[in-house]
Amino acid sequence: MKKSHLQYRLLKPFYNKEAKKMCNDFKNYxxxxxxxxxxxxxxxIVANKIKSTFKVQVKGIDIIDMREVDIPFEIYDGKDLSFIKDNEFDVVLISYVLHHTGDLENILSQAKRIAKKHIIIYEDLxxxxxxxxxxxxxxxxxxxxxxxxxxxxxxxxxKEWKELFKELNLDLIHSKExxxxxxxxxxxxxxxxxxxCSSAG
Ligand SMILES: C[S@@+](CC[C@H](N)C(=O)[O-])C[C@H]1O[C@@H](n2cnc3c(N)ncnc32)[C@H](O)[C@@H]1O
Structure with a gap:
């Protein structure tokens, strides 16, 4: 883990409060x-809050190490998630990230392969x-x-997000402004x- 970033040092109370609110958003999932x-x-910070709130195992991945808290972590190239097995995680959280990934359709379809139950996305519209x-x-x-x-x-x-979810056969079960x-x-x-997908009929 590197030294604390100025942005997090200054805004720590905000990030902690926001992480708590996010846990409340997806408490049913x-x-x-x-x-x-x-x-x-x-x-x-969000992953760590999820861990303590729900008593779950968390792992973070990113293209750079900006961790402020000690969570299990791996750096990857930002494109290829093949090092993660199908359905390896119950839930995949992608919070304010997809817009930075370039090929967001690619990342989202790989998240679908990795997630057994839910994918939770936060985005600026x-x-x-x-x-x-x-x-x-x-x-x-x-x-x-x-x-x-x-x-x-x-x-x-x-509207574009909803069209993309449909294309990828992802059902939007809840949304919150x-x-x-x-x-x-x-x-x-x-x-x-x-x-x-039902094979019957
Ligand atoms: C606005 S921050 C959000 C951080 C965190 N998810 C949160 O909600 O506090 C965007 C993050 O996306 C990461 N990122 C950018 N491109 C990525 C990619 N292709 N795959 C994974 N993470 C990426 C950045 O390194 C950065 O940590």
Whole structure:
């Protein structure tokens, strides 16, 4: 684990409070004993909160190590998740990450292979004049400050997310708008389940 990042040192109370709220968002979808993968875990604060709240096993993966807390962790190339077995995790959390991945369809379909029960996604939505402006700025700034990999961020609208979930045969079983004071952008949590394909008939 590296030295604490300034952003986390300054905003620690906010991140902790937010992690607690997120656990409340998905309390019906994680159960004691589950294995949870936090894909793009960043600081690991959310994964760590999930671990203590639900008494589950967690693992974080990311393209860089930005951990502020000591959780099991692996770095990967940001594209290929074949080192994780089918259905290895009960739940895969992808929180404010997909827009940074370049090929978000690829990452989401691999998350579907890895998740046995649920995929939980948090995203900023590319909607409205100010929301679109925020997304543009956020994508560029994040890449410039942290990632430096020149992968342009790609934000979708709620309608585009829903179309993508349908294409990938993922059922949207719950969604929740995330409200933040002084925020320009609409944010949503999406909870997804794999569609059970019946061979009968
Ligand atoms: C805004 S942070 C979110 C961190 C954490 N999920 C949270 O909610 O606090 C975005 C994270 O996505 C990671 N990331 C970017 N591209 C990725 C990729 N292709 N696969 C996995 N993580 C990626 C970044 O390194 C960063 O940690």
């Amino acid at each position: 994680i159960t004691k004993g589950d294995k949870v993968l936090d894909l793009g875990c960043g600081s690991g 590319n909607e409205g004049f100010f929301g679109k402006f925020y997304c543009l700025l956020h994508g560029k700034l994040y890449d410039w400050v942290f990632l430096k990999n020149n992968i342009p961020a790609r934000f979708l609208s709620e 995330k409200k933040y004071k002084l925020s320009f952008v609409k944010r949503k949590a999406f909870i997804l389940e794999k569609r059970v």
